Amino acid sequence: MNTPTWAVELDHVTKEFRGSTAVRDVSLKIADGEFFSLLGPSGCGKTTLLRMIAGFENPSSGDIYIEGELMGETPANRRDVNTVFQSYALFPHMSVAENVAFGLHMKKINKADVATRVKQALDMVQLHAFGDRRPKQLSGGQQQRVALARALINEPEVLLLDEPLAALDLKLRKEMQLELKSIQQRLGITFIFVTHDQEEALTMSDRIAVMELGKVLQVGQPTEIYERPKTRFVADFIGECNFIDGTVLAVENGAVTLETDGGVRVVGTGMFPVAAGDHAVLAVRPEKVRLVEGQQPQGTNVFAAIVERVAYIGSDTRIIVRLPDGSPFDVWEANTVSTLDPNQYYTAGDPVYVTWATQNSLILER
Amino acid sequence: MYNARTEQRRAWLQASPALIWLGFFFLAPLVLILIYSFQGRADDGTVLWNWSLANYQKLFADGSFWRTLWLSTWIALVVTAITLVVSYPLAFFMATRSPKRRGLLVLAVMIPFWTNFLVRIYAWKVLLGNNGVVNRFLDQFDLGPLQMINNPSAVIMALIYGELPYMILPLYAALERFDWVQLEAARDLGAGRFQTFWRVLFPQTLPGITAGSILVFVPTVGTFAVSDILGGTSVNMVGNSLSLQFGSASNWAYGSAISMIFMLLLLGAILLYFKATREVNDGENPG
Ligand SMILES: Nc1ncnc2c1ncn2[C@@H]1O[C@H](COP(=O)(O)OP(=O)(O)O)[C@@H](O)[C@H]1O
Ligand SMILES: [Mg+2]
Numbered sequence: 257m258n259t260p261t262w263a264v265e266l267d268h269v270t271k272e273f274r275g276s277t278a279v280r281d282v283s284l285k286i287a288d289g290e291f292f293s294l295l296g297p298s299g300c301g302k303t304t305l306l307r308m309i310a311g312f313e314n315p316s317s318g319d320i321y322i323e324g325e326l327m328g329e330t331p332a333n334r335r336d337v338n339t340v341f342q343s344y345a346l347f348p349h350m351s352v353a354e355n356v357a358f359g360l361h362m363k364k365i366n367k368a369d370v371a372t373r374v375k376q377a378l379d380m381v382q383l384h385a386f387g388d389r390r391p392k393q394l395s396g397g398q399q400q401r402v403a404l405a406r407a408l409i410n411e412p413e414v415l416l417l418d419e420p421l422a423a424l425d426l427k428l429r430k431e432m433q434l435e436l437k438s439i440q441q442r443l444g445i446t447f448i449f450v451t452h453d454q455e456e457a458l459t460m461s462d463r464i465a466v467m468e469l470g471k472v473l474q475v476g477q478p479t480e481i482y483e484r485p486k487t488r489f490v491a492d493f494i495g496e497c498n499f500i501d502g503t504v505l506a507v508e509n510g511a512v513t514l515e516t517d518g519g520v521r522v523v524g525t526g527m528f529p530v531a532a533g534d535h536a537v538l539a540v541r542p543e544k545v546r547l548v549e550g551q552q553p554q555g556t557n558v559f560a561a562i563v564e565r566v567a568y569i570g571s572d573t574r575i576i577v578r579l580p581d582g583s584p585f586d587v588w589e590a591n592t593v594s595t596l597d598p599n600q601y602y603t604a605g606d607p608v609y610v611t612w613a614t615q616n617s618l619i620l621e622r
Numbered sequence: 623m624y625n626a627r628t629e630q631r632r633a634w635l636q637a638s639p640a641l642i643w644l645g646f647f648f649l650a651p652l653v654l655i656l657i658y659s660f661q662g663r664a665d666d667g668t669v670l671w672n673w674s675l676a677n678y679q680k681l682f683a684d685g686s687f688w689r690t691l692w693l694s695t696w697i698a699l700v701v702t703a704i705t706l707v708v709s710y711p712l713a714f715f716m717a718t719r720s721p722k723r724r725g726l727l728v729l730a731v732m733i734p735f736w737t738n739f740l741v742r743i744y745a746w747k748v749l750l751g752n753n754g755v756v757n758r759f760l761d762q763f764d765l766g767p768l769q770m771i772n773n774p775s776a777v778i779m780a781l782i783y784g785e786l787p788y789m790i791l792p793l794y795a796a797l798e799r800f801d802w803v804q805l806e807a808a809r810d811l812g813a814g815r816f817q818t819f820w821r822v823l824f825p826q827t828l829p830g831i832t833a834g835s836i837l838v839f840v841p842t843v844g845t846f847a848v849s850d851i852l853g854g855t856s857v858n859m860v861g862n863s864l865s866l867q868f869g870s871a872s873n874w875a876y877g878s879a880i881s882m883i884f885m886l887l888l889l890g891a892i893l894l895y896f897k898a899t900r901e902v903n904d905g906e907n908p909g
Binding site for chain 2: 310311312331334337339343345346347348349358359363406407410
C-alpha cells in the first residue's frame with residue numbers, strides 16, 4: 257500500500273486575483289528528480305503557479321502537496337523549496353558569500369560548516385574567486401549564478417526557477433542552460449522551471465506543461481509536446497506549424513480525411529475522437545513537408561504550389577509557398593548538400609509540388 | 623608633478639563658489655563666535671575685548687548649564703527615538719502604496735510646512751493651555767483643569783509633532799528605493815518575519831535612519847522656541863540659555879562660550895553616531 261509520493265502535487269489549484277483568474281483548475285504531479293518546465297506566453301499564470309508552490313501566494317481553491325505533505329498556508333520560510341528569482345533578488349548590502357550563506361545562517365548551522373558549504377556552492381557555480389564582492393560588482397551572468405548557489409546551498413527538495421535566464425544574452429543563456437541541466441542531474445533535485453522560450457523548454461526538460469490563460473493545456477515529454485500536440489494552440493506555440501481548416505469526410509484506421517472549403521482533401525492522424533461532418537484542423541510542421549519539382553508525386557497530401565519567398569539560413573532553407581487557394585505554407589528543407597550552385601536552391605516563382613506523409617500531419621480540434 | 627598641480631588647481635577653482643559660500647556663511651561666523659568666547663562683558667552689555675579663559679572656567683563650574691545640557695540631550699533623544707519608531711511603519715506604509723498614492727502621501731506629510739512652525743506651536747498652546755480649548759471643554763463637565771503645558775512632556779510632544787516629517791521623508795526615500803522582492807527572497811531562504819526585517823530591510827534603510835535621526839536630533843537639541851512656548855520657565859534647554867545670554871542678559875561672550883562647547887559636544891556625538899551605525903551595518907556583513 258505504498259502510494260508513490262510526488263515532489264510536488266497540485267490538486268485542482270485555482271488562483272483568483274480581484275476580478276481575474278490567473279490560474280485555473282491546475283492539477284499536476286511532478287516526480288522526484290524531474291526537470292519540469294512550465295511553458296506558456298507571458299501572462300498565462302506561470303509565475304503565479306510558482307509563487308503558490310513557494311508559499312508567496314495561497315491558492316483560492318485546491319491543494320498543494322510538497323513531498324506528499326499538504327502545504328495549506330505553510331509560510332514560505334517553512335517549505336522545503338527554494339526559488340531563483342527572475343530579477344535574482346540578491347541582497348545588495350551583503351557580499352556574495354554572505355548572500356549564499358544566508359539560508360544556512362537562518363537554519364543556525366555552525367560557522368565552520370557554513371564556510372565549507374559556501375565554498376562548495378561557490379565552486380559549483382565557478383565563483384570561488386568572487387565571494388568577497390558585492391552583487392553589484394558582478395555581471396548579470398555571475399549574479400545569476402550567485403542566485404542559483406544561494407538557493408541550492410539549502411539542498412531543497414524542489415528548486416523553483418522563474419525565467420532565470422531571460423535577462424542573459426543568447427550565448428550566455430545557452431551555456432547556462434547546459435550548466436543548469438548538468439547541476440540538476442548531478443544533485444538530483446527536482447527543478448520546476450518557468451520559461452516562455454519553447455526551445456529552452458524542449459532542450460532542458462524531462463517534461464513540459466504548456467499553459468495558456470491560466471490553464472494547463474498539455475503535459476508531456478518534449479517529443480510528445482512537439483510531435484503530438486493535442487491542441488492547435490500547443491502546436492502553434494511550440495515550434496512552427498502549418499494549419500489547414502476543413503470538415504471531416506472520413507475516418508479510417510485513425511487516418512482522418514478533411515475537406516477544405518475549397519474542396520481540397522488532406523489526410524492526417526486523428527488526435528481526438530472525430531466523426532464525419534465535424535470541423536477540424538490539420539497541422540503539419542514545416543520541416544516535415546517536402547517540395548518536389550517536375551513530375552507530380554503520387555499519393556495523398558500532394559498540392560501544386562508556387563514558391564513565393566526563400567530564406568537561406570545556413571542549416572536550413574525556409575521557403576514560403578502559396579497553395580492554389582492562395583494560402584501561404586511554410587516548408588523547411590535541411591541543407592544536406594554543400595553547394596554554391598544557385599540551381600540547387602529554390603527561387604521565387606518556381607512551380608513545385610508540396611507533399612507530406614499522413615503520419616506527419618495531425619488532425620486537431622479547431 | 624606639473625600635471626598633478628594644474629589638476630589640483632582646477633579642482634580648487636571648480637570648488638571655489640562652494641568654498642566662498644561656506645567660508646562666508648559658516649566659517650566666518652564660527653570664527654567670530656570662537657573669538658567672542660574668549661572675551662568678556664562690558665557693563666553696558668557690549669563685548670569687552672579682553673582675552674581670557676574666564677568664560678570657559680565659569681561654564682565648567684556652572685551646574686545649571688550642565689543640567690540644561692542634560693535635559694536638552696535627554697529630550698532630543700526621546701524625541702528622536704519616538705519619531706523614528708512612529709515614522710518607520712508610516713514610511714513603510716507609504717513606500718508600499720501605488721506610485722500615485724505615494725505622491726499624495728508625500729504631499730500630505732509636507733502639508734504642515736505650509737504653515738509657520740511658530741504658529742503651529744502656539745496652536746498647541748491654544749489647545750492645551752490652562753485656558754485652552756481642551757480645558758474649557760473639560761470645564762463644561764466640571765472636570766479639570768489639567769496641567770498639560772509647562773512641562774517636558776508638552777515640549778516633547780510638540781517637538782515630535784514638528785519633527786515628524788524630517789524623519790518620515792528620509793526613511794521614505796530609503797524605503798522607496800528598496801527592491802521588495804528581497805523580502806520574499808529572505809522568506810524563501812528560511813527567514814521569519816523578524817529576521818527578514820532585521821537582516822534585509824533594516825540594514826538597507828540605515829542611511830535613511832541616520833539622516834532622519836540627525837535631521838531630528840540636531841534642531842531638537844538646540845531648540846529654544848518650543849521649550850519657551852510650551853515649557854515655560856520649567857523647561858530650560860540649551861537653546862534657552864543661549865537665547866538668554868544673547869538676549870536679555872546681553873552677555874555675548876559667555877553665550878559664545880556656551881555655543882562652542884555645545885557645538886563641539888554635538889559634533890562629537892554625531893561622529894560617534896555615524897561610527898556606531900556603520901558598525902551595525904558592518905556587523906551584519908563582515909568583509
Ligand atoms: N498580485 C496580482 N494581482 C492581480 N493580478 C495579478 C497578480 N499577479 C498576477 N496577476 C495577473 O495574473 C495573470 C498571470 O500572471 P503571471 O502569473 O505573472 O503570468 P506569467 O508569469 O505567465 O507571465 C496576469 O494576467 C497578471 O496580470
Ligand atoms: Mg512570469
